[in-house]
Amino acid sequence: MNHNYQKDISGCGLTGLISRKRRRISGSEIVKSLCLMTDRGNGLGAGYAAYGIYPEFKDFYAFHIMYDEPSVKRSVEEYLKANYHIEKIEEIPTRAVKAIPISPMLVRYFVSPLKEKLSGDQQETDFVVNTVMKVNSEIDGAYIFSSGKNMGAFKGVGNPSEIAEFFRIDEYEGYIWTAHTRFPTNTPGWWGGAHPFTLLDWSIVHNGEISSYGINKRYLEMYGYKLTLLTDTEVAAYLLDLLIRRHGLSIPVACLALASPFWKNIDQRDAGEKEVLTALRQTYGSALLNGPFSILFGHSNGLVGINDRIKLRPLVAAVKDDVTYMASEESAIRAICPQPEKVWAPRAGEPVIVNLED
Amino acid sequence: MFKSLAPPEYLATIDREKCIRCKRCIQNCGWGVYSWGGDKILIDTFKCVKCLRCYHYCPEEAIEIKDNPTKFKQNAYWSFNNIRNIKKQAETGGIPLTGMGSDMPYPILFDNLLIDACQVTNPSIDPVREPMELRTYLGKKPSNIKVEKTKDGKLKLSEPMPPQIKLDLPIIFSPMSYGSISLNAQKVLATAAKASGIVMNTGEGGLHEDLFPYKGNIIVQVASGRFGVNPEYLNAGVAVEIKIGQGAKPGIGGHLPGEKIPLEVARTRMIPVGTDAISPAPQHDIYSIEDLRQLIYAIKETTNYKPVSVKIAAVHNVAAIASGVVRAGADIVYIDGFRGGTGAAPSIIRDHLGIPIEHALAAVDDRLRQEGIRNEASIIAAGGIRSSADVAKAIALGADAVGIGTAALITMGCTTCGKCYTGNCSWGITTQRPELTARLDPEVYAERLTNLIRAWSHELKEILGALGINSIESLRGNRERLRGVGLDSFTLDILGVKPAGR
Numbered sequence: 100m101n102h103n104y105q106k107d108i109s110g111c112g113l114t115g116l117i118s119r120k121r122r123r124i125s126g127s128e129i130v131k132s133l134c135l136m137t138d139r140g141n142g143l144g145a146g147y148a149a150y151g152i153y154p155e156f157k158d159f160y161a162f163h164i165m166y167d168e169p170s171v172k173r174s175v176e177e178y179l180k181a182n183y184h185i186e187k188i189e190e191i192p193t194r195a196v197k198a199i200p201i202s203p204m205l206v207r208y209f210v211s212p213l214k215e216k217l218s219g220d221q222q223e224t225d226f227v228v229n230t231v232m233k234v235n236s237e238i239d240g241a242y243i244f245s246s247g248k249n250m251g252a253f254k255g256v257g258n259p260s261e262i263a264e265f266f267r268i269d270e271y272e273g274y275i276w277t278a279h280t281r282f283p284t285n286t287p288g289w290w291g292g293a294h295p296f297t298l299l300d301w302s303i304v305h306n307g308e309i310s311s312y313g314i315n316k317r318y319l320e321m322y323g324y325k326l327t328l329l330t331d332t333e334v335a336a337y338l339l340d341l342l343i344r345r346h347g348l349s350i351p352v353a354c355l356a357l358a359s360p361f362w363k364n365i366d367q368r369d370a371g372e373k374e375v376l377t378a379l380r381q382t383y384g385s386a387l388l389n390g391p392f393s394i395l396f397g398h399s400n401g402l403v404g405i406n407d408r409i410k411l412r413p414l415v416a417a418v419k420d421d422v423t424y425m426a427s428e429e430s431a432i433r434a435i436c437p438q439p440e441k442v443w444a445p446r447a448g449e450p451v452i453v454n455l456e457d
Numbered sequence: 458m459f460k461s462l463a464p465p466e467y468l469a470t471i472d473r474e475k476c477i478r479c480k481r482c483i484q485n486c487g488w489g490v491y492s493w494g495g496d497k498i499l500i501d502t503f504k505c506v507k508c509l510r511c512y513h514y515c516p517e518e519a520i521e522i523k524d525n526p527t528k529f530k531q532n533a534y535w536s537f538n539n540i541r542n543i544k545k546q547a548e549t550g551g552i553p554l555t556g557m558g559s560d561m562p563y564p565i566l567f568d569n570l571l572i573d574a575c576q577v578t579n580p581s582i583d584p585v586r587e588p589m590e591l592r593t594y595l596g597k598k599p600s601n602i603k604v605e606k607t608k609d610g611k612l613k614l615s616e617p618m619p620p621q622i623k624l625d626l627p628i629i630f631s632p633m634s635y636g637s638i639s640l641n642a643q644k645v646l647a648t649a650a651k652a653s654g655i656v657m658n659t660g661e662g663g664l665h666e667d668l669f670p671y672k673g674n675i676i677v678q679v680a681s682g683r684f685g686v687n688p689e690y691l692n693a694g695v696a697v698e699i700k701i702g703q704g705a706k707p708g709i710g711g712h713l714p715g716e717k718i719p720l721e722v723a724r725t726r727m728i729p730v731g732t733d734a735i736s737p738a739p740q741h742d743i744y745s746i747e748d749l750r751q752l753i754y755a756i757k758e759t760t761n762y763k764p765v766s767v768k769i770a771a772v773h774n775v776a777a778i779a780s781g782v783v784r785a786g787a788d789i790v791y792i793d794g795f796r797g798g799t800g801a802a803p804s805i806i807r808d809h810l811g812i813p814i815e816h817a818l819a820a821v822d823d824r825l826r827q828e829g830i831r832n833e834a835s836i837i838a839a840g841g842i843r844s845s846a847d848v849a850k851a852i853a854l855g856a857d858a859v860g861i862g863t864a865a866l867i868t869m870g871c872t873t874c875g876k877c878y879t880g881n882c883s884w885g886i887t888t889q890r891p892e893l894t895a896r897l898d899p900e901v902y903a904e905r906l907t908n909l910i911r912a913w914s915h916e917l918k919e920i921l922g923a924l925g926i927n928s929i930e931s932l933r934g935n936r937e938r939l940r941g942v943g944l945d946s947f948t949l950d951i952l953g954v955k956p957a958g959r
Contacts, residue, residue: 102936102953308579310925313937321826346601352612361588375604375612381594381621382602382832384930390579391925409587409927411580 104329111294111306112139114426115277115395116435117402117453122421123151126268128435129276132426133259135434139306139427140280144293145262146254148302148397149273153249159186159209160227160299163245163252164234165290166204171240182230183210191253196265199257203290207251224299224344231298236325242291247300248399254279254293262293274455275397279304296332298340300399305332306427307392307412318385335394338386350403350452356383358408358448395425401454410447417442423453461503463544468523469505471498475519482511482520487883487893488876508874510883542804555804556877556887557863558705558796558841566815566948567847571957573938575925582927584918590928591626591917593858595696595835596764597788619788620764622676622695625654626914627852627929631793631839631862632678632698632768634662636713636722636734637800637877638866639894642886645869647671648903653910658860661685661700661711661736663725664693676766679756681710682736684726688759696789697756698766699749701740704797704840707770707811711736712801717880717889750785757786764788771795771817771840772810776824783825783834791860792817794840798863800887801878814840815854819952822855822934845916854952855934868906869897 114132118124129147153161162179166172179185191205212226231243245252250273253266259280263269279294295302309315309331316326316334322345324337335357342353356379359365365376380387391411395404404425406414417424417432417439424432429442445451469490471482476498483491488504491511505522512520529540542553575581582589596619603615630646637660644667646657651674658676659668663685668675672693679686680700691697702708713734723730743749753765766789767782769775779790794814799807818838825831838851839860851859863873870884877887885897921927924938932938940957941949949956 102950103955103959308925310575310579310938311931311935313935314931314933316937317826317934321829321831342601348601348604352604362590362592363588369611371607371611371613374618375614378602378614378618379604380930381618382598382600384928385934387928387930389926389928389931409582 111282111304112136112280112427112431113278113294113304113306113393113395114424114431115275115304115397115402115404116422116424117275117397117455118422119453119456120421121151121274121455123272123274124276124422126263126271126273126276129278130259130263130268132424132431132435133278133280134263135431136280136426136428139282140258141282142258143283144254144256144281145259145279146252146293146295146304147263147266147268147276147278148245148250148252148295148297148304149271150250150275150397150399151273152251152271153209156186156209157249159211160246160248161251162208162210162243163191164206164208165242165244166206167240169204171238172204172206175234175238175241178234179208179210182216183208183212185210192267192270193265194267196257196261198261199255199265202255202265207245227299228340232323232325236327244291245297247297247302250297250300250302250397250399252295252297252302254295255290256293275402277302277304277395277397277402292328292330294332295397296328296330296336298336299344301336301339302397303332303336303339303394305335305392305394307331307394307407308390309334309388309392310390311387314385315388331392335388335392335396338388339396342383342386350401351450352379354403354405354450354452355379356386357388358405358450359383359387360448361408393427401452403450403452404445405450406445406447408448413444415442415444416451423451425451461545461548463541463548464527465503465505465525467502467505467507468525469500469502469511470521470523471500472519472521473497475517477517477519479516481514481516485510485514485883487881487888487890488879506874506876507872508876508883509872510870552803552805554801554878555807555875556798556800556802557873557875558798559808560873560875561808563813566813566944566952567841567843567850569942569944570815570850570939570952570954571942572846572849572853572920572924573940574923579925581925582922584915584922587922588927589918589921591914593624593627593929594621595624595789595837595857596621597834598832600832620762622656622764623654624656624858626910626917627856627858628848628910628913629655629676629837629858629860630657630865631798631860632658632660632676632700633800633862633866634660634678634684634713635665635725636662636717636889638887639885639889639897640665640667640721641894641897641899642866642869643668644899645897645902645906646865647674648899649865649906649910650674652903652907655910656695658698659694662722663727664690665721665725669693678768679752680736681738681740682734684728684734684736687727691756691759692763696764696766697760698768698789698791699740699752699756700768701743701749702768702770702772702793703799704770704793704795704811704814705799705807706802707772707795707806708738709803709806710738714880719889722889746781746785749782753786766791766837768793770797771812771814773812775812775817776820779821780824780828780830783830787834789835789837790821791837791839792821793860794818794838796841797839798866799877814838814851816948816951818851818854818856819936823953845913845920848913849917849920849932850939852929852932853935853939855936857933864909865906868909869902
């Protein structure tokens with residue numbers, strides 16, 4: 100276990116929206132919302148995640164990969180060809196932006212694992228996660244920054260408007276969007292270090308510093324996760340993957356583990372609930388996310404917003420028609436939804452869970 | 458008469474001008490240093506152990522205990538103790554005994570570790586205004602749980618959790634048997650454990666009936682002598698501990714001399730009065746790990762599956778041993794570092810065998826994680842915990858809780874003089890002499906020990922608040938919040954800690 104790492108620290112702004120009726124909304128909306136919060140970023144990282152953007156390839160895992168140089172691309176593609184059926188390879192469309200003179204090579208692949216490569220009763224999703232872990236931790240200069248179905252992440256070093264312009268975010272339409280602007284305090288810009296952070300269908304944008312990072316990381320390592328990014332966000336994403344996908348907890352229950360109620364509140368519940376909440380804390384104490392954070396996480400069926408247990412970072416939510424908005428600041432919501440039906444500040448540790456309608 | 462050539466360590470002196478001849482020093486000294494000479498107090502300074510009982514009870518402050526200024530010629534290689542022990546052994550042919558943990562100047566890793574604090578990027582938390590949680594549960598945890606929803610929409614646990622021991626803060630009192638310490642000292646531990654919401658451990662001496670009211674705060678111990686063990690005893694506490702080893706004397710057994718076995722001790726241990734109580738070096742039904750498994754499950758069967766703790770000394774291969782212990786079915790692994798205390802041990806063993814708790818704890822926590830079984834057992838780290846800072850550092854290295862023994866005895870008057878094995882403790886702690894044990898008032902000292910635990914819990918909360926976390930489980934194993942100062946890269950690697958500045 101490598102302990103000699105330098106952890107990434109950053110402050111941030113975030114915003115997200117979801118249409119419960121799966122109405123596909125243009126990326127220009129979320130860009131407008133994010134770009135309002137200029138004080139929350141310092142131009143060293145921004146990114147977007149969208150669901151419902153690849154309807155024609157919805158049955159394939161969409162790998163977004165960044166490469167430092169062509170030779171790395173060749174070795175990754177060799178590996179992918181040996182293990183996956185590749186439906187399509189294309190460069191991720193970009194525009195020339197003056198403020199972004201250099202960027203990594205950005206390629207996307209629509210793939211599905213070859214059946215014969217799955218060992219025994221291995222799930223397809225486990226196989227994909229292993230690929231992501233392997234490429235990101237073992238192949239220098241290659242980084243898979245998106246690996247879900249019918250969704251994708253777009254991120255890099257730059258301010259929110261530049262990154263949106265570069266990735267042509269306005270040309271995508273999705274029913275869930277999350278976005279993030281970054282204020283790193285100690286890391287040089289690296290494209291992979293920007294948010295959203297994704298794994299399979301999970302995407303996370305996060306504002307905060309997780310003070311429990313050290314134990315969260317070691318806990319995840321016990322379950323085979325390789326933490327290559329050294330960001331708090333990565334920890335949150337893998338914890339969600341572990342608790343929800345691998346351990347089968349429902350999203351509300353997983354939220355109770357990650358931002359658990361205080362003992363004084365647990366002790367007052369009725370016997371059955373007290374037993375559940377106590378068992379959750381006993382079992383998942385090392386998964387508790389402690390320290391200031393607000394997080395939005397998107398998944399194939401919805402969007403969740405959650406704060407730390409004493410709300411040390413802002414999170415505001417609003418509803419208008421079939422759309423729920425969540426952002427670091429109310430102004431970011433009002434920039435694209437001037438008259439919401441309802442606006443509220445979610446309480447500490449109480450998640451806002453919005454699911455897509457079938 | 459033959460006069461020993463091993464010089465006295467201390468010089469007990471009385472200011473004759475100040476002395477009012479009240480004879481309290483004679484009364485208070487358990488060692489017989491003072492006697493009445495008809496017109497003045499006589500002093501046999503060879504017997505003095507510098508426990509300071511006489512000093513505290515002299516109403517005129519006439520007593521001074523000095524380190525003997527007459528030393529052997531200064532020698533950087535042959536220390537005072539080296540020469541003195543050789544002389545003593547030459548005179549007696551015996552093994553010099555000692556009590557307490559080793560006082561040798563080996564490096565102290567705790568003192569080379571510093572704790573992090575928040576500035577700007579993450580806010581610190583004020584424990585006076587915000588909740589700050591220290592509650593800890595000891596016992597096996599499943600890797601995951603299943604939660605169902607009932608018809609009325611409430612959450613329900615699908616399978617019950619394994620039994621857990623609830624602690625209000627991550628500290629327990631280390632095993633110290635009735636016999637090695639007095640019943641009053643055990644009552645202090647039990648009362649304070651109950652008041653503080655933690656547990657004490659009987660050690661290998663059985664459970665005296667006076668402690669029955671504290672059953673909810675007691676772990677009973679089974680060791681190689683099996684003293685006091687019967688089904689009722691095994692079921693008396695919240696858990697059972699199998700003692701394999703002790704940090705102060707790894708690999709060797711115990712010997713409670715017959716002088717420390719009066720009727721009550723004999724009854725509790727279920728042995729004849731005045732006989733030596735010998736705990737063999739190994740448990741003679743445990744010669745291998747599979748034998749340990751049998752005993753663990755025999756105890757579980759007897760107790761309807763209460764948690765079983767296994768106490769081992771920190772030795773070179775402690776990580777592999779602990780892994781085996783966990784796989785053998787232990788719910789708790791208690792690791793005792795070489796600084797750990799003892800009522801009696803050969804000083805050659807205490808001072809030269811075993812490894813520090815810091816290394817051992819880090820290695821065990823790492824190994825259990827590498828093997829994916831860290832959740833299978835809780836880790837208690839013990840052996841030289843001196844302050845709440847040591848507690849916090851041990852927890853950050855990976856302990857679920859720590860054990861304190863010496864620190865608890867210090868609240869009862871102990872000055873770590875190290876002569877516990879003589880049975881003459883003037884403070885009434887490590888003695889069975891009724892005139893000495895009577896001076897340890899359980900109520901008075903239980904309050905002091907409870908105060909200590911409360912003070913440490915406040916300090917722990919301050920540390921957590923500075924770290925910007927509000928729950929102890931976010932510190933547990935969080936080595937990212939520790940930094941080493943002046944440690945070599947190998948040691949840092951073993952501890953899994955970065956150097957300060959990184």
